Amino acid sequence: MKEFNRKKAISLLEILVALFILVMAGMALFQSFRGSGIRGETFSSEHFTAMFICQKVIEDIDYRLSENPHFFTELIHISAGEKKKIVNGDSFLFSIWQNTKNNGFLDQTEDGSIDGNSGKIYTQLKNFQLQVSSNFVTNLPAGSGGSSGSNSSEPLPGLSELTITVTWTDSGGKDQKYSVNHILTGYNEDNPNKAKSNIEVPFPNDEIGKALFSVASMTVPSANAFSEFMKINGGDESIARNLGALALGVQSVLTISNLANAKIAELEQERDAALSSGSNSDKEKAAIVQLRIAEKYGEKASMVFLALARTNPYIQNLSSVALPDNLLGTILSYSTYHLRVVCTVGAAEIAFMKTNFEQAETEYQKALTAPYSDFLPARKVNPTIKSLLDIKKMKILYDSAPPLNANASFQDLNNSISSLLDKFRGKEPYFYDFLTKEKEIAASITTIRAYFGESGGLTTLMDELNQFPNKFDAIEKALR
DSSP, X not given: OOOOOOOOOOOHHHHHHHHHHHHHHHHHHHHHHHHTTOOOSOOOHHHHHHHHHHHHHHHHHHHHHHHOTTHHHHHHHHOBOOOEESSTTOOGGGOXXXXXXXXXXXXXXXXXXXXXXXXHHHHHHTXXXXXXXXXXXXXXXXXXXXXXXXXXXXXXXXXXXXXXXXXXXXXXXXXXXXXEEEEEXXXXXXXXXXXXXXXXXXXXXXXXXXXXXXXXXXXXXXXXXXXXXXXXXXSOHHHHHHHHHHHHHHHHHHHHHHHHHHHHHHHHHHXXXXXXXXXXXXXXXXXXXXHHHHHXXXXXXXXXXXXXXXXXXXXXXXXXXXXXXXXXXXXXXXXXXXXXXXXXXXXXXXXXXXXXXXXXXXHXXXXXXXXXXXXSOHHHHHHHHHHHHHHHHHHHHHHHSTTOOOHHHHHHHHHHHHXXXXXXXXXXXXXXXHHXXXXXXXTOHHHHHXXXXXXXXXXXXXXXXXXXXXXXHHXXXXXX
């Protein structure tokens, strides 16, 4: 990994001095406009200051979230709408350490709050208070991708709206305020047990119908595929739908894997060609391409997991029912061989799922190791580490499902986090906070499973997916 010469960081105080100058310049320009005949509501220098305070808080929150995704839940907890003074470090959200020059390498002692020793900037800000409140978004605008026809007011746990308000009392004794709203996305760690229901989105009937026609080696109609198939097939509609969804899920997994493997092979050739060159520019290119390979492996692992997860409800429905010819219908009763092949392939993909996570882990680790780490841009390092730790945790979820054993994966994760804490101690406060929370989550296999939700979360889902080989075997036997 590149080592950078330490440069002097830009402190909060320096930023606010610049803000003060900008406000004064803005007021002069505004007054000149008013003097030229432009009229409107009273808008003072305090309004300009409040605008910039709000903007700074938003940017600080966004940056902190980019370095520490766990801050999303913490922010929900602390955004209770309580008013805090801007000065003297009263507002936690205004005392965030800031470094725009050296990629976040800033000790906490290098920056501080605005107090009576700060001069004019203290006088400028002492009358202001900051109020931040948050609420989960409950309704999405039409056409934004929400569930069609849904009128549910249930909060969306991963979408929060912040309201940042700055208040002050003007020279005439009148209370003033300036507010802005800001939308944040993240993982709500208070409610991990929603994941399973959010992931297990039913397949569209038309796509299920197309999969059924494909299994039967028949021409797929251009529309209404499921209803058209049932007209020809007869039999039990629920069984046909479940079998079609099973086939669709397995087909999706194969398509995802084939496309990803083709792209990975192409990227590997590009990386090796760049790495064989002696120039630093080509080696930097090789490092970036290696990261893209890791990301592609991670994307493949995630998409295969999601495709199998969407198939889960249908497999649960089929694994304990009889499948006689009269329920299968005319076409499916003659297609049982192809359906049994689908079951065999599906069972094998569960074993490959762990391999996908292991491959992603290997490639992310490679991106953080010489020779690639020597040329990996500094801005890419922390996101790569976060992705690597996420993959390691998913491996533990897989390995911790009975009757497997996750001890080796767990020890590896803990060793990695401990090493990273030593590496980043005293350097990047936000990212160090992230690693500290990761260490807390990884206190035991039990805490990791609880973090991802054991009552309807990812943990529950992974446990059920690990039972797929048995379920597929039961379905395959019922089709004989």
